[in-house]
Amino acid sequence: MYRQLGWEALFQIAVGIAQGLEYLHSGCNTRILHFDIKPHNILLNEDFCPKISDFGLAKLCPQKHSIISLTGARGTVGYIAPEVFCRNFGGVSHKSDVYSYGMMVLEIIGGRKNISVEVDRTSEIYFPHWVYKRLELDEDLGLHGIRDNEANASARKMIIVGLWCIQTDPSHRPSMSRVVEMLEGNLESLLIPPKPFLSSPSRPSVDSSTTHVMKCSSEN
Known part of the structure; x- marks a missing residue:
């Protein structure tokens, strides 16, 4: 559905989701960590205003x-987020939702699963790495529907913010408050983040499968 919308609508959806997560993380007396941010859990009303849904995996956390x-x-x-299934990457916090948000935004940008940048579903090209290279070399983004400077600026903002959000080290990711500021600010003020360290995981046998217990080898 996302890629049938124009870039301005996609950008406003990304901003709306960020504002919703910002409220969950810092606008409530008790911080709410969602832990399952993905396109299937974002509902759009008739005006394409996004609403975060499905709090089945959410966890309450005192603000302090x-x-x-x-x-x-x-x-x-x-x-x-990598730290959620392997504690070697850091502690689990609201930054774990930030990672999920970033992966979802990059999926919206590419109009496809992050694991593949091509129509061929056998491809294992990792979209965040692919789009990072184009951004780093200041190349044309090669995305459909970008016909003017405004659309190009919106797409580049979303890409830069998405790449910041999926940094491996949780401390390098922005808070959702900062994400909103970055999206609503000037493109020229945004710095390109380091290249995402992690590559795509192997595609699960069941699409969009949900996992509740995963551990890295060092914890087995």
């Missing part, structure tokens, strides 16, 4: 606590 304890990973393959 930045790191929380989880007994197992939770979320959907392809959107799970």
Whole structure:
């Protein structure tokens, strides 16, 4: 559905989701961590205003606590922050939702799963790496429907913000408040982040499967 919309509508959807997550993380008396941010859990009304849904995996966290304890990973393959399934990457916090948001924004940008940048579903090209290279070399983004400077600026903002959000180290990711500021600010003020370290995980046998227990080899 996303790619049938114009770039301005896609941009406003990305901003709306960011504002919703910002409210969950800092606008409530008790911080709410969603842990399953993905396109299927974003509802659009008749005006394409996004609403975050499905809080089945959510966890409450006191505002003063930045790191929380989880007994197992939770979320959907392809959107799970690395620290959620492997503690070697850092502590689990609201930054884990930031990672999922970034992966979802990049998926909206590409109009396809991040695992593939081509129509051929056997391709394993990782879209964040592909689009990062074009951004780094200041090349044409090669995205459909960009016909003017405004659309190009919106797409580049979303890409830069998405790439910041999926940084491997949670401390390098912006808060959702900062994400909103970046999206609503000037493109010229945004710095290109380091290239995402992690590559795409292997495609699961069942599309969009949900995992509740995942551990890295060092924890087995």
